[in-house]
Amino acid sequence: MRPVIFDFFRSVTLAAALLAGAPGAQAEPAHGIAMYGDPALPPDFVSLPYINPDAPKGGRIVFGEAGGFDSLNPFVLKGTAPWGMRGQIYESLMGRSWDEPFTLYGLLAESVETGPDRDWVAFTLRPEARFSDGTPVSVDDVLWSFETLGTEGHPRYHGAWKKVARAEATGPRTVRFTFNTADRELPLILGLRPVLQKAQWAGRDFDAGGLEPPIGTGPYMPGDFEAGRYLTLERNPDYWGRDLPFNRGQNNFDEIRYDFFGDGDVVFEAFRAGQIDVFRETSAAKWETAYDFPAVRDGRIVKSVIPHQRPSGIRGLVMNTRRPIFADWRVRDAMLHAFNFEFINATLTGGAEPRIASYFSNSILGMRDGPAEGRVRDLLAPFSDQLLPGALEGYGLPASDGRASNRKNLRKAFARLQEAGWTVDDKGALRDAGGAPFTFDILLRQGATETQQIVDIFAEQLTRLGITVKITAVDSAQYAQRTDGYEFDMTFYRRGLTLSPGNEQYLYWGAEGVTKPGTGNLMGMDSAAAEAMIDAILTAETREGFIAATRALDRVLTTGRYVIPIWYSPDSRLAHAARLHYPETIPIYGDWIGFLPDIWWTEDTK
Structure with a gap:
């Protein structure tokens, strides 16, 4: 299979059209709903536009995962559930098209109003x-699911539920939710809530996790599994939704298997040995050098490049501002200057990857160069006394000359540290006004080789400033426990972002996450400006207002200096068995949710 060339102009035109219109005043039941404008597909659409509607059914696909699992409940904070449980076992009222910024079409629900x-x-x-046991999905299941998730489920479900003033059945098959907050995204957020079977949870503690096989409505059912080692999902031959136009060409494998290994390096070796079928390569350097082995040379494994148009998101080392050592923005700014990105990028990727410039870079939603202007400045102006330098004036990440010494930026870093009250003693150690040394811990997941290499180079730079760094690597379970509870000084952080940011931004950056465990706010930021920009995103009624609010939020996040960003790739790199195929048309989100294994198929359908 040759790499697919992305139809760039088609996707840009589509994305712009979807954002261009004002939100329609929907007054009667419809087959779909878009965040802005109208759905791209008509009520009688045959399949999603990036699907092979004639993809054959059958065969199996095997994935390798680093770490393990101790729960089959993906909806609570307790325990670690396999990735595939949420998307393959359960369904929501509406399904998302990944070729539009944010548009939903009927799935469990036939219409939305x-x-x-x-x-x-x-x-x-x-x-x-129907659920997989043949019982019908009822409005009672929907109401119970939404309330239970919103009160007892993972924190990611709580924010939207707090905005629901009333939830009620208005007919034998109709549920209605009335909101107490102006938020144009809420109908779509509720449309994506998973629907669980109320009867399965009767008399049970929902937030306890556990390994009882779930009953869902999705195309797959859990098969054989062993906690921490493997999980098999089997396609349900009686799946209720197999003939829906939304599902045509999807859910093609008879069996999806997840095998779990100690770390990412072991996963790669299992892939080389033919034990698993797909490997996502995040290192540009390894993509060029590590795939010269027999299965690639003789064509049993194919290297595919999948382009996308989603924002870069943020990826790098996050500083926990709950820790006094990183509470001062000047210290965080010093860390950014001490991080020699140009040298690290050249050493580890050959300089092949561009740097993440801001949280929404690589998209129309990213902050622009130079001072804030127009609507962006108007949104930020009320918070001018709270914003950090650069938010209004303009900001760019520190850049080095690419040499290992990084002298110029280390001098700037030391100047920032001095401003924050740090001085060097006669032994070369950096100390605060009380004499306490500058020392902190960097938490890593075991087996994260590339991250370890980045941190090793960074730690060496910090020693030249008189800073002592301890690097601690723990297994996946401990890592999840410590990051969920914010028990770290600095750690590696990754947050993917979409072309339609909304309520999830509260979970990522909202003040509630300073103390509430399990949110995406690993940095511990508490910013009234950020929350006001999220409010502006959710209440924007025009394309221009939405873009301005997102660019303003991007400025608050980036100039907060919470994360030391590394690189991103405008493409995904997938090495996979040659018998596996994907459609020629790639959605604008590329290799993301809803792509693999959802729309793939295999030649071997026996």
């Missing part, structure tokens, strides 16, 4: 919708 201001939403269930 909203008020002119989107202050309420109603969903009508399909009469044929």
